[in-house]
């Protein structure tokens with residue numbers, strides 16, 4: 487198949503490019519390089535089945551493709567809050583442009599949604615039937631509401647125009663090719679530990695997240711996209727739940743750093759807990775994560791050591 491990946495030069499997108507090429511497909515990678523970088527796909531530039539397009543998903547695009555994965559959107563809070571209006575435009579107009587293309591060429595189209603659609607959840611763990619607890623006017627809203635609106639658009643194009651959709655709700659995922667200055671917690675802690683700087687915990691550090699290694703997530707993407715039983719939304723994430731204090735202690739232990747923990751102010755609307763219910767993914771995709779947090783952290787630490795030249 488010929489497959490379009492928007493946001494294909496980012497952390498997850500570039501791993502998806504690798505996977506789809508190794509599965510024998512042609513890949514068109516579309517990215518405006520806001521948080522992605524050419525370096526993530528530099529090893530693919532000589533591959534005749536790979537094409538890189540510098541383009542913004544908020545502007546329409548015309549291509550002939552069989553499948554579309556829509557991943558374009560900054561994902562880390564500092565990056566998506568840098569230009570909040572652009573972030574919501576990217577989610578909403580990016581979805582409209584992908585769905586319009588899918589409708590025209592009859593391609594199956596996949597949306598990278600997020601556990602952020604559950605907001606600061608009152609239900610724990612979060613299952614797909616939970617509608618969420620989201621602030622519509624806060625600092626995180628440009629991302630959360632943009633992704634919620636994209637899900638609405640996907641379902642309306644599906645109901646109204648018969649577009650063949652798949653929606654995944656991704657829970658915090660980490661691994662090699664995250665940017666050192668990405669701002670998300672796993673990369674922040676690892677980079678701080680490797681540089682001998684103090685690890686910055688926001689708030690008391692008792693808030694929880696569930697961390698999935700990128701390779702498990704990509705496997706979930708492929709399984710969802712290539713079956714006909716369910717369209718989603720479906721949670722993909724690792725149900726192992728950790729406080730930020732536990733995560734910091736793990737990173738300190740594995741890196742052997744002499745760094746200490748410092749506390750900084752908790753950003754507004756920071757969700758207190760997050761853990762996926764993955765019953766649907768287990769049942770319909772026969773999917774579960776295979777990489778533990780310790781294993782994934784070791785791999786990611788090794789990557790950053792090399793990336794930072796340490």
Ligand code: NAD
Nearest residue numbers: 493496497498518520521522542543557558559656658659
């Ligand atoms: P990332 O920031 O590395 O990747 C996003 C990519 O989209 C980058 O390459 C960026 O340059 C590109 N992009 C941003 N705005 C664009 C635009 N207007 N036009 C074209 N390209 C644009 O982040 P990631 O972690 O790889 O996330 C990929 C997708 O998965 C995002 O949609 C994100 O919301 C979603 N997601 C990720 C996580 C996670 O934990 N990694 C969790 C939930 C959802």
Ligand code: UDP
Nearest residue numbers: 563669670671672674686687688693730756
């Ligand atoms: N966090 C932290 N220190 C950091 C970066 C983040 O304690 O240097 C916290 C943040 O407040 C949140 C959790 O780690 O409670 C996960 O943050 P991240 O930005 O990775 O993802 P999200 O909040 O979007 O789940």
